[in-house]
Amino acid sequence: xxxxxxxxxxxxIPIVLCFFTLLVLSSCSKKNDNNNELIMKNxxxxxxxxxxxxxxxxxxxxxxxxxxxxxxxGVKQGEMKISFMNGKPQIIGQMIxxxxxxxxxxxxxxxxxxxxxxxxxDMPDGLWTWYFPAGNVREQGNYDSGRRTGKWITYDSSGKIxxxxxxxxxxxxxx
Numbered sequence: 001x002x003x004x005x006x007x008x009x010x011x012x013i014p015i016v017l018c019f020f021t022l023l024v025l026s027s028c029s030k031k032n033d034n035n036n037e038l039i040m041k042n043x044x045x046x047x048x049x050x051x052x053x054x055x056x057x058x059x060x061x062x063x064x065x066x067x068x069x070x071x072x073x074g075v076k077q078g079e080m081k082i083s084f085m086n087g088k089p090q091i092i093g094q095m096i097x098x099x100x101x102x103x104x105x106x107x108x109x110x111x112x113x114x115x116x117x118x119x120x121x122d123m124p125d126g127l128w129t130w131y132f133p134a135g136n137v138r139e140q141g142n143y144d145s146g147r148r149t150g151k152w153i154t155y156d157s158s159g160k161i162x163x164x165x166x167x168x169x170x171x172x173x174x175x
Contacts, residue, residue, distance in 0.1 A: 058070075091104065
């Protein structure tokens with residue numbers, strides 16, 4: 001009975017550690033420049049204890065990333081930047097009224113572009129391109145309001161076309 005109990009305790013440790021790690025990351029790692037967390041009330045951001053929607057720049061760390069964005073009258077508005085812990089950008093884009101808009105770029109840690117494309121009303125829209133770490137195109141295609149549309153082409157690392165897919169309204173029509 002003792003062996004069974006010890007085995008149960010030791011096999012449960014990784015689960016408990018994973019749960020504890022997730023709990024700590026989600027609740028304790030968000031910090032901004034003045035060490036006050038912003039809180040969300042009715043879709044707007046506020047400083048704790050304030051009844052006035054926050055205006056300023058938010059800077060936080062979450063899951064080994066640095067997140068920076070501008071807030072105007074409680075709403076994310078302006079540049080959004082997520083960086084690796086070394087300060088180099090991982091994601092750069094624009095937000096208007098809490099929604100992703102305009103051209104966004106995603107980077108590898110080497111600072112080579114990993115992917116790029118546009119958002120319209122918080123949905124991918126228009127041409128999107130993914131790259132291999134060496135810089136050549138990996139995949140390319142168009143979105144229409146967040147749904148894949150038209151021809152999507154996948155390339156190998158030497159630039160040779162490996163797959164062509166045809167989408168209509170987000171559904172694969174032909175491969």
